[in-house]
Amino acid sequence: EAGVAQSPRYKIIEKRQSVAFWCNPISGHATLYWYQQILGQGPKLLIQFQNNGVVDDSQLPKDRFSAERLKGVDSTLKIQPAKLEDSAVYLCASSFKRELHEQFFGPGTRLTVL
Amino acid sequence: QKEVEQDPGPLSVPEGAIVSLNCTYSNSAFQYFMWYRQYSRKGPELLMYTYSSGNKEDGRFTAQVDKSSKYISLFIRDSQPSDSATYLCAMSVYNTDKLIFGTGTRLQVFP
Numbered sequence: 091e092a093g094v095a096q097s098p099r100y101k102i103i104e105k106r107q108s109v110a111f112w113c114n115p116i117s118g119h120a121t122l123y124w125y126q127q128i129l130g131q132g133p134k135l136l137i138q139f140q141n142n143g144v145v146d147d148s149q150l151p152k153d154r155f156s157a158e159r160l161k162g163v164d165s166t167l168k169i170q171p172a173k174l175e176d177s178a179v180y181l182c183a184s185s186f187k188r189e190l191h192e193q194f195f196g197p198g199t200r201l202t203v204l
Numbered sequence: 205q206k207e208v209e210q211d212p213g214p215l216s217v218p219e220g221a222i223v224s225l226n227c228t229y230s231n232s233a234f235q236y237f238m239w240y241r242q243y244s245r246k247g248p249e250l251l252m253y254t255y256s257s258g259n260k261e262d263g264r265f266t267a268q269v270d271k272s273s274k275y276i277s278l279f280i281r282d283s284q285p286s287d288s289a290t291y292l293c294a295m296s297v298y299n300t301d302k303l304i305f306g307t308g309t310r311l312q313v314f315p
Contacts, residue, residue: 094247121301130212132292132305133248146302181247188301191236195247 092116094196096182102202108170111199115163115184121145122159123193124167125181133181139165140188169201177203207231210293210306219315223280227293227306230274235298237269239278242290242308251291252278283313 095114103109115122120141125133136155138145141162150157154173159165169176179198186192210227217223225239236255240248252267254260254276260267266279276295280287290308 130307132208132210132294132307133303134305135302138302183247185301191238191253191296191301192250193301193303195240195249197245197247200245 094182094184094194096180096196096199098199099197100200100202102204103172104204105174106171108168109172109201110166110168111180111182111201113165113167113182113196115165115182116186116194119184119186119194120162121185121188122165123183123185124157124165125183125195127179127181127198129178136167172201172203174203177201205230207304208293208295208306211309212307214310214312216312216314217283219283219285219313221283221313223283223287223311223313225278225280225291225293225309225311227276227295228274229276229295231295231297231304232271232274233297234295234304236296237267237276238294238303239265239267240292240294240305242292244289248292283311285313285315288312 122139124136127133136150137147139159142159157167181198183193183195239252242248257271264281268277290310292308293306294303
């Protein structure tokens with residue numbers, strides 16, 4: 091079974107630029123999560139989708155972050171404009187059923203904002 | 205006060221040692237407890253998942269939950285250099301799948 095795919099793996103941008111990350115979850119997984127992991131911290135949930143609907147986006151900085159999951163499969167997370175404090179690893183995870191509490195993570199995209 | 209507290213380490217042990225990793229939490233509504241392992245430049249992978257108080261064993265790994273003390277542990281027996289990674293505890297309340305993670309403990313097992 092293929093795992094969660096993410097691209098790009100690394101991205102370096104200057105502050106105030108925009109950036110987008112892509113995630114392809116495990117086939118058949120209805121729930122998709124985006125996490126932000128700042129160096130030395132645990133992952134923090136940004137947004138959660140069930141199919142193509144948003145379940146929880148309470149910790150998403152909506153003035154600069156946006157995410158979508160068209161057709162309930164792939165998802166993109168965008169930051170516009172980026173700030174220095176957005177430097178982090180952005181992890182995508184998916185799960186087959188929310189009730190199972192088992193989330194499978196992708197390798198992440200490491201973002202550096204200069 | 206953070207909802208989940210975890211000592212960041214680093215913890216350095218010799219090969220073959222028993223390792224104890226711990227987390228404390230403040231939210232008594234947490235019902236599901238997980239341990240994830242994260243290798244450098246990789247995403248976290250689920251190691252253990254427990255629901256009730258008590259012990260759960262899987263090979264060299266034992267997860268322990270003490271809800272009365274709001275304390276969870278992960279024990280690794282016969283530790284190997286391949287166990288060198290960051291170990292993250294995570295927990296969620298009943299009927300939700302929103303995970304709250306600890307900061308992670310970096311473990312190094314030297315030969």
